[in-house]
Amino acid sequence: MxxxxxxxxxxxxxxxxxxxxxxxxxxxxxxxxxxxxxxxxxxxxxxxxxxxxxxxxxxxxxxxxxxxxxxxxxxxxxxxxxxxxxxxxxxxxxxxxxxxxxxxxxxxxxxxxxxxxxxxxxxxxxxxxxxxxxxxxxxxxxxxxxxxxxxxxxxxxxxxxxxxxxxxxxxxxxxxxxxxxxxxxxxxxxxxxxxxxxxxxxxxxxxxxxxxxxxxxxxxxxxxxxxxxxxxxxxxxxxxxxxxxxxxxxxxxxxxxxxxxxxxxxxxxxxxxxxxxxxxxxxxxxxxxxxxxxxxxxxxxxxxxxxxxxxxxxxxxxxxxxxxxxxxxxxxxxxxxxxxxxxxxxxxxxxxxxxxxxxxxxxxxxxYDTMTGIYNRRTGFEKLAQLYKNTEKNKSEISVCFIDINGLKDVNDYLGHDVGDELILTITNGIRNMIRENDFVARLGGDEFLIIFEGLDESGAEAIWQRIVEEFEHINETQNRRYQISASHGIETFSGGTNEYIDTIINQADAKMYREKKSIKKGLKIIRDFKPGAEIEPVIKN
Structure with missing residues (x-):
């Protein structure tokens, strides 16, 4: 309408x-x-x-x-x-x-x-x-x-x-x-x-x-x-x-x-x-x-x-x-x-x-990414490049958070791709609901995302990420889903005074995310036992 x-x-x-x-x-x-x-x-x-x-x-x-x-x-x-x-x-x-x-x-x-x-x-x-x-x-x-x-x-x-x-x-x-x-x-x-x-x-x-x-x-x-x-x-x-x-x-x-x-x-x-x-x-x-x-x-x-x-x-x-x-x-x-x-x-x-x-x-x-409605890889990089130029002028800080969904392959293999899409949308909606208006998120690939925090250092970006994680945990505790919602992240901050390239910054964030992912996966069980008779709350696609 x-x-x-x-x-x-x-x-x-x-x-x-x-x-x-x-x-x-x-x-x-x-x-x-x-x-x-x-x-x-x-x-x-x-x-x-x-x-x-x-x-x-x-x-x-x-x-x-x-x-x-x-x-x-x-x-x-x-x-x-x-x-x-x-x-x-x-x-x-x-x-x-x-x-x-x-x-x-x-x-x-x-x-x-x-x-x-x-x-x-x-x-x-x-x-x-x-x-x-x-x-x-x-x-x-x-x-x-x-x-x-x-x-x-x-x-x-x-x-x-x-x-x-x-x-x-x-x-x-x-x-x-x-x-x-x-x-x-x-x-x-x-x-x-x-x-x-x-x-x-x-x-x-x-x-x-x-x-x-x-x-x-x-x-x-x-x-x-x-x-x-x-x-x-x-x-x-x-x-x-x-x-x-x-x-x-x-x-x-x-x-x-x-x-x-x-x-x-x-x-x-x-x-x-x-x-x-x-x-x-x-x-x-x-x-x-x-x-x-x-x-x-x-x-x-x-x-x-x-x-x-x-x-x-x-x-x-x-x-x-x-x-x-x-x-x-x-x-x-x-x-x-x-x-x-x-x-x-x-x-x-x-x-x-x-x-x-x-x-x-x-x-x-x-x-935009067709399924999630967030920026796609090309647009996300273009906007990040524009912010990078502005940062050189005003010496402000930008934090880049590289995200990877944990266990997406298992969900797709055991529960089907529809449920896998549901997991992706849940992650995407959780991120969009928690970030600020001047922040944005882009989908880099199937299970990889990038959050750009404008004007935040690493600790500020980390605080927002923790609110996102709390949102995921709240869903895991209150909704009877057959899978755990989990994502790994890595944050890298740069300012106008640095001479680092964007690709280098993203790679550094990706490396941090990979280290966290190895640590999380040791005790993580993505597929949960489903309780018969319990309703699965649908996820509304945006």
């Missing part, structure tokens, strides 16, 4: 060790591979999103530049058709044709210096129409008029992007609108008013939306105050600044830390617990620089294009995840592999246990 328990423990240790080593190697390999894969995927996603916001930026900037060009065109058309008599028929025809071709301008207007509309072309799904003079309005109180009328001849005003309003009410369905305006001077250099284009920004926002569909997350377009102009993930969040009851709905309030960073840098990337942000500002002065001698006056402030990937999405988890998250992912994705490794470890653990048991068995039989 002890051997079974030991083998079971060994098997568990081997299985655990093999599983741990193989799993660790496999885990490290898969972890490195996963980290490399994640790094490549992260770089691809970030590069794609950076390129996407750059494309969005280019689209919006190019669109505004084309709007400015269109404004200059309709202004030139007004100047060419102005006959100074108040007849704008040619201009009106020209603007109607232009509006029908472009189909993106909700209104084209000429407003005089007093804020009165002189010409207004409206565009609807049915086409462009000229507004009757009776329906023209005064726009002197509108911000785009007041901010444009005082500009120089070569300046162009670009308004903020908001929703079109009539009579202080938001027009339904909503119309996102940008107004571009420039002062109009006649051929004599006299300020006559302003020319205004009302650009329906649905056209621009639809292009932004088409590009945003390729994003791994959502695309936001923000105004200078941090409000959504466009939100591909939730349309309802756009234009909240136009409603009194929605002033708190803004990117600035939802992501204050990111917004603060955006205020300090033109473009960049930010990864936080809130998600992944790639952003760039658009409609800056540099981007809207015109090749002509005109300059822009921006009433809209800088806009910002943002690519946002939520941390709840797969890409977001990849980009915001920590090394610990990667470790958990690797473990989760390789559960079957670890099961197979455990199966392999179980198989190898059993093989190693069997192999270790075989090796232990081979080692045991190479070191």
């Amino acid at each position: 002890n051997n079974i328990t030991k083998d079971t423990k060994k098997t568990i240790i081997y299985i655990t060790g093999v599983f741990f080593v193989l799993s660790l190697v496999y885990f490290l390999i898969t972890l490195v591979i996963q980290i490399n894969i994640d790094t490549v995927q992260k770089n691809e996603i970030m590069t794609q999103e950076e390129q996407l916001v750059d494309v969005e930026k280019t689209i919006v900037a190019n669109k505004v530049n084309r709007l400015v060009t269109d404004l200059l065109y309709v202004t030139d058309a007004l100047k060419l058709g102005d006959n100074a008599r108040g007849d704008y028929t040619d201009v009106e025809d020209h603007w109607l044709a232009f509006s029908n071709r472009k189909m993106i301008y909700d209104q084209i207007r000429f407003i005089d210096v007093d804020g009165n509309e002189v010409i207004r072309v409206n565009y609807a799904d049915t086409g462009a129409t000229l507004v009757d003079s009776d329906d023209l309005q005064n726009k002197a109180d509108r911000y785009y008029f007041t901010e444009t009328i005082d500009l120089d001849d070569n300046q162009i005003y670009v308004s903020k992007l908001d929703l079109n309003m009539e009579n202080n009410q938001i027009v339904q369905p909503i119309k996102p609108m940008i107004r571009l305006a420039t002062p109009y001077y006649d051929t004599n250099g006299q300020l006559e008013g302003i020319v205004v284009l009302n650009y329906s920004a649905v056209d621009m926002l639809s292009q932004v939306g088409k590009i945003s569909s390729t994003s791994q997350g959502n695309i936001f377009m923000l105004n200078a105050d941090g409000y959504w102009l466009y939100n591909s993930g939730d349309d309802s969040k756009a234009w909240s600044f136009m409603y009194d009851n929605r002033q708190d709905e803004s990117f600035k309030n939802d992501f204050p830390d990111i917004w603060q960073t955006i205020q300090t840098k033109e473009n960049g990337s930010q990864i936080s617990d809130a998600g992944v942000f790639n952003y760039t500002k658009i409609l800056t002065d540099d981007e809207l620089a015109l090749e002509s001698d005109h300059s822009l006056v921006l009433g809209l402030g800088d806009w910002t294009i943002i690519s946002y990937i939520s941390p709840d999405t797969e890409d977001g988890k990849l980009l915001t995840g920590s090394l610990f998250d990667t470790v958990l992912l690797v473990l989760k994705n390789n559960l079957f592999a670890y099961f197979m490794i455990f199966t392999l470890a179980l198989f190898l653990g059993v093989l190693l246990t069997i192999s270790k048991a075989k090796n232990d068995e081979i080692k045991y039989y190479s070191e």
Whole structure:
């Protein structure tokens, strides 16, 4: 049972060790591979999103530049058709044709210096129409008029992007609108008013939306105050600044830390617990620089294009995840592999246990006497040689006791070899029970044994031998055996200061034993008369 328990423990240790080593190697390999894969995927996603916001930026900037060009065109058309008599028929025809071709301008207007509309072309799904003079309005109180009328001849005003309003009410369905305006001077250099284009920004926002569909997350377009102009993930969040009851709905309030960073840098990337942000500002002065001698006056402030990937999405988890998250992912994705490794470890653990048991068995039989379980001749001499070397270093003493069993041949001849084996085991067990823990005994041959007493002189070794003899005599007196237990001995002591060889020392002990044996055998009767009915106590083999 002890051997079974030991083998079971060994098997568990081997299985655990093999599983741990193989799993660790496999885990490290898969972890490195996963980290490399994640790094490549992260770089691809970030590069794609950076390129996407750059494309969005280019689209919006190019669109505004084309709007400015269109404004200059309709202004030139007004100047060419102005006959100074108040007849704008040619201009009106020209603007109607232009509006029908472009189909993106909700209104084209000429407003005089007093804020009165002189010409207004409206565009609807049915086409462009000229507004009757009776329906023209005064726009002197509108911000785009007041901010444009005082500009120089070569300046162009670009308004903020908001929703079109009539009579202080938001027009339904909503119309996102940008107004571009420039002062109009006649051929004599006299300020006559302003020319205004009302650009329906649905056209621009639809292009932004088409590009945003390729994003791994959502695309936001923000105004200078941090409000959504466009939100591909939730349309309802756009234009909240136009409603009194929605002033708190803004990117600035939802992501204050990111917004603060955006205020300090033109473009960049930010990864936080809130998600992944790639952003760039658009409609800056540099981007809207015109090749002509005109300059822009921006009433809209800088806009910002943002690519946002939520941390709840797969890409977001990849980009915001920590090394610990990667470790958990690797473990989760390789559960079957670890099961197979455990199966392999179980198989190898059993093989190693069997192999270790075989090796232990081979080692045991190479070191121990099979019948008695004590050291054999070779091992006994090896250990004695090692003690001899240690004795040379520390100058301690060692006593060697050479033992020979008396009458073993008679027992074998008259009582049988089984009884002879019993005698050998009795002698061996008696010796092992009486010697100290640091002493050892070896079997040199059939009836010859060697006891090594470490650190004892001859008298000390002799005292232990006498206890062994007393043990034998006690057995002879108390157990009804058919033989006498008797052994002869010879003790020789050496110390580190001597120059004697081990063989010489053993031979000297053997000689002493032989002299004692001759003396003992004179009156020794090994085979005793057996009393019928008496039980012979068995000897337990160790």
